[in-house]
Structure formats: structure tokens, C-alpha cells
Amino acid sequence: TTLPLTDPQLLRNQALVAGQWCAAATGGTCEVRNPATGALLGTVPDMGADETRRAIDAAHAAFPAWANMTARERAHVLRRMFDLMLHHQDDLAVLMTAEQGKPLAEAKGEVLYSAGFLEWFGEQAKRMDGDTIPGHAGDNRILTLRQPVGVVAAITPWNFPSAMLGRKLGPALAAGCTVVCKPAMQTPFSALALGVIAERAGLPPGVLNIVTGQDAAAIGTQMTAHPKVRKLSFTGSTAVGKRLMAQCAEGMKRVSLELGGNAPFIVFEDADLDAAVAGAIASKYRNTGQTCVCANRLFVQDAVYAAFAEKLVAAVRALRVGDGLQGPTEQGPLIDAKALAKVEQHVADATAKGARIATGGKRHALGGTFFEPTVLLDVADHMLVAQEETFGPVAPLFRFNTEADVIAMANATEYGLASYFYTRDLARSWRVAEALECGMVGINTGLISTEVAPFGGVKQSGMGREGSKYGLDDYTELKYICVGGV
Numbered sequence: 001t002t003l004p005l006t007d008p009q010l011l012r013n014q015a016l017v018a019g020q021w022c023a024a025a026t027g028g029t030c031e032v033r034n035p036a037t038g039a040l041l042g043t044v045p046d047m048g049a050d051e052t053r054r055a056i057d058a059a060h061a062a063f064p065a066w067a068n069m070t071a072r073e074r075a076h077v078l079r080r081m082f083d084l085m086l087h088h089q090d091d092l093a094v095l096m097t098a099e100q101g102k103p104l105a106e107a108k109g110e111v112l113y114s115a116g117f118l119e120w121f122g123e124q125a126k127r128m129d130g131d132t133i134p135g136h137a138g139d140n141r142i143l144t145l146r147q148p149v150g151v152v153a154a155i156t157p158w159n160f161p162s163a164m165l166g167r168k169l170g171p172a173l174a175a176g177c178t179v180v181c182k183p184a185m186q187t188p189f190s191a192l193a194l195g196v197i198a199e200r201a202g203l204p205p206g207v208l209n210i211v212t213g214q215d216a217a218a219i220g221t222q223m224t225a226h227p228k229v230r231k232l233s234f235t236g237s238t239a240v241g242k243r244l245m246a247q248c249a250e251g252m253k254r255v256s257l258e259l260g261g262n263a264p265f266i267v268f269e270d271a272d273l274d275a276a277v278a279g280a281i282a283s284k285y286r287n288t289g290q291t292c293v294c295a296n297r298l299f300v301q302d303a304v305y306a307a308f309a310e311k312l313v314a315a316v317r318a319l320r321v322g323d324g325l326q327g328p329t330e331q332g333p334l335i336d337a338k339a340l341a342k343v344e345q346h347v348a349d350a351t352a353k354g355a356r357i358a359t360g361g362k363r364h365a366l367g368g369t370f371f372e373p374t375v376l377l378d379v380a381d382h383m384l385v386a387q388e389e390t391f392g393p394v395a396p397l398f399r400f401n402t403e404a405d406v407i408a409m410a411n412a413t414e415y416g417l418a419s420y421f422y423t424r425d426l427a428r429s430w431r432v433a434e435a436l437e438c439g440m441v442g443i444n445t446g447l448i449s450t451e452v453a454p455f456g457g458v459k460q461s462g463m464g465r466e467g468s469k470y471g472l473d474d475y476t477e478l479k480y481i482c483v484g485g486v
């Protein structure tokens with residue numbers, strides 16, 4: 001299929017290694033399909049260990065010159081990337097919706113969000129300040145420098161094909177690091193388009209390399225074993241994150257891991273129920289429930305359980321499901337058959353154990369990987385939906401009695417990424433926000449992601465923070481200098 005792109009050059013079927021757009025050494029390719037229609041969008045090179053090593057060598061060679069540019073010069077390149085992304089926002093969104101399935105409006109929003117990291121960190125590059133510290137003896141002085149960690153390997157998932165890369169590229173490039181990245185093979189075109197944009201913005205060859213290939217383990221093994229790579233930044237599943245962290249231990253590489261979540265979304269009896277429903281829709285059904293910060297468990301206090309459920313079901317029934325490129329779609333397909341199978345399994349397990357389907361609950365009449373927006377009632381903690389990330393458009397409603405009960409229920413998970421709650425009680429807001437074991441809390445909001453705030457998790461949701469002034473820390477080393485004989 002041909003996509004309606006104003007600038008067809010943004011769709012690349014080659015990978016970017018050492019400043020060259022190239023094919024795999026073997027000539028092999030991988031197909032990329034539109035999850036809404038099954039249509040073939042194109043192919044990308046099926047690269048492996050050799051190309052990854054070449055990309056790492058190129059990033060290593062490009063590092064000194066990039067790191068030694070002034071922060072202002074690097075900031076200008078990032079600013080041009082930001083401007084170009086906004087200029088091509090519509091094309092980039094079409095590409096993303098075609099390969100990922102999310103509604104076009106969400107894709108446009110993601111392009112802006114992704115570009116925001118390049119803008120923000122370009123500005124922060126100029127503020128990579130050190131300290132002067134009063135010396136520990138009369139004749140010495142102490143100071144600190146922040147220096148780029150070196151070559152960064154970045155592995156990204158398919159749910160936010162542009163933003164998960166922008167979030168790593170912004171701070172890495174701002175700090176003076178060079179990058180080898182591997183996008184998920186469901187959605188490589190958004191990443192490759194960023195490579196085109198980087199090139200046009202004047203990013204020097206070798207500073208950003210993009211390797212594509214279906215043998216993720218072969219590419220990941222090179223990235224984690226190669227001595228020239230100093231840091232790995234990964235967004236994806238907890239299982240793969242643990243494996244990559246173990247692989248990084250051998251070479252003592254730094255790691256940033258943004259992994260799975262199991263977000264609680266709590267509705268207290270004093271909440272504004274309409275606001276809570278709007279927040280739940282935004283948090284749960286955005287990207288068809290395929291975000292790591294999606295509400296996964298909705299806890300509703302006894303007194304408002306029935307009223308909240310009724311309002312939520314009405315809002316969910318009104319969601320328009322369809323091809324993200326066609327019409328006013330609010331919910332697209334799931335990414336692939338594996339994702340669909342998991343959602344079906346979670347619903348089947350819940351109903352077998354006593355949950356009731358209030359709406360949805362099965363594959364959508366549109367076929368393919370479309371699933372009906374679903375609400376489950378009478379859900380309990382021994383069901384899969386309580387323990388695992390469903391990563392689909394299923395809202396399980398749990399009932400709770402007291403604040404203490406719900407905090408215990410919310411924290412009864414190995415994950416700790418996002419949490420949300422709705423209340424109009426100020427003191428409760430503080431108590432609950434402090435008691436939740438997670439990296440991020442949304443109070444009276446279902447949307448929390450922005451480049452100006454630190455995104456990241458605790459427990460098995462990972463480590464490190466992306467975005468905000470803290471985001472640069474993951475890509476810099478602090479060097480202490482002691483000056484004697486003063």
C-alpha cells in the first residue's frame with residue numbers, strides 16, 4: 001500500500017549505520033504490516049550481530065567530536081530536529097498509525113511529545129553544571145564535572161515508536177553521547193524517519209545509528225557485550241529487561257530500564273465521578289490499553305461502585321473502534337495476534353473465576369486484532385487481570401472499603417510504575433500519594449506523561465528516570481576533581 005505522505009522520503013526501508021543508509025549484509029529483509037488491515041507497508045533490513053558491531057564502532061568513532069562540541073551547538077541540532085518533527089508532524093503521524101494502529105490524533109500527539117524531549121534536553125544541555133565544594137583542607141579546592149557516559153545502546157518497544165526513542169535520544173545527544181538503537185520490529189519506520197530527520201538537522205554521521213532485525217537477542221547480545229558501549233537504555237517487558245541487565249553486569253555497563261507496570265486507578269467515594277470516568281477512559285483505553293502506565297486495576301469504593309460503573313460503561317460503549325487512519329477513531333487494533341490472545345486469556349480467566357462482563361468482552365466485529373472495549377465487574381485479586389499487565393482495552397473493577405484496604409491492594413504487586421487516584425480530600429491526597437509504592441502518581445488526572453517531569457518506576461518496573469532535569473543524570477557521569485597546593 002502507498003501511504004498518503006507529503007514527503008515520501010520519510011519512509012525508509014534501509015537502516016542507518018555509520019551515516020549510511022544500508023541493507024543487511026545478508027540482503028535479508030523483514031516485513032512490516034499495518035495491524036488494522038494486515039496490508040504490507042514495506043520491509044526493513046534483517047540485520048544481526050555484524051551490523052550491530054559496525055554501528056557501535058561508528059558511534060564510538062563519532063563520540064569525541066560530538067562530545068566536544070559546545071552544548072549550544074548540540075542544542076541547535078536538537079532544536080532543528082524538533083522543528084523538523086513539527087514540520088513533518090502529519091507525515092510522521094500517518095507512518096506511525098500505519099505501523100502501530102493508534103488513532104491518528106494520538107499519533108500526532110505522540111510526535112509532538114517525542115519532539116518535546118529533543119527540545120527540552122537541547123535546552124538542558126546548556127545547564128549541565130558542576131559544583132564547587134569547600135575543600136576538606138585549607139590548601140585544596142573541590143569541584144565536579146558532568147561528562148557524557150559514552151556510547152549508548154537503546155532498545156525500544158512498539159507501543160510508542162517515536163516517543164520511546166525521542167525520550168532516549170534527547171538526553172543522550174544533549175549530554176554528548178552517541179547512540180546505537182534498535183526499534184521493535186513491529187514499528188521500525190517511525191524510528192527510521194527520526195534518522196532521516198536527524199540527518200537533515202545536521203546531526204553528524206555515526207552519532208545516531210539505527211539497526212533493524214528480527215533477531216533481537218543477537219543484536220542485544222552485541223549491545224550488552226561490546227566493550228565500547230557504556231550504557232544500555234531499554235524500554236520494554238520486565239522479563240527482557242532483567243535479561244539485559246544481567247548481560248550488562250559482565251561489562252559493568254550502566255542501565256536505565258523502563259519496564260512493565262500494573263497501575264492502580266483508585267476512585268474514592270468523595271471523588272468527582274465524571275472527572276474520574278474521563279480520567280479512566282484516557283488512562284485505560286488510550287493506545288487500546290497498550291501503554292505501560294495504563295490503568296490496569298480500577299479500585300472503586302463501595303458507596304460509589306455502582307454509580308461509577310454505570311457511568312464508565314456508558315463512556316466505554318461510546319468509544320469508536322476502527323482503523324486509525326480512517327474517520328474519527330478512538331480505539332485502534334491491538335498490535336498483533338499475541339497481544340489479542342493475551343487479552344482474550346485475561347477475560348476468559350476472569351469470567352471463569354466469577355467476574356461479570358458489563359460491556360465488550362470479545363473480539364470486535366471488525367476482525368483482525370480488534371477487541372471490544374471492555375469493562376469487567378466483581379473482579380478479585382486471584383484473577384490474572386489483577387496480577388499481570390493486560391495491555392489491552394479491558395477495565396477490571398475491584399471494590400474496596402477503606403483507604404487502608406485500597407493502599408494494601410494497590411501495593412500488592414511486584415510492579416511500581418504509575419498510580420492514579422481521584423479524591424477531593426487534600427489530606428487524603430498527601431497520605432495516599434506518599435503510601436503508594438510507585439514512581440509516578442496522578443491525582444485527579446489520568447494523563448501524566450510529559451518531557452518536563454521524571455518518568456520511571458520502582459520495584460520490578462525498573463530504574464532510572466526519563467524526562468525533566470533529572471533525565472540528564474542517566475546519561476552523564478559525575479567526575480570529582482580535587483585541586484591541591486592552593
Ligand code: ADP
Nearest residue numbers: 155156157183184185216217220235236237240
Ligand atoms: P513486548 O512483549 O512488548 O514486545 P519486549 O520486551 O519483548 O516487549 O520488546 C521490547 C523491545 O525489546 C523490542 O525492541 C524487542 O525487539 C526487544 N527485545 C526482545 N527480546 C530481546 C532480547 N533478548 N535482547 C534484546 N532485545 C530484545
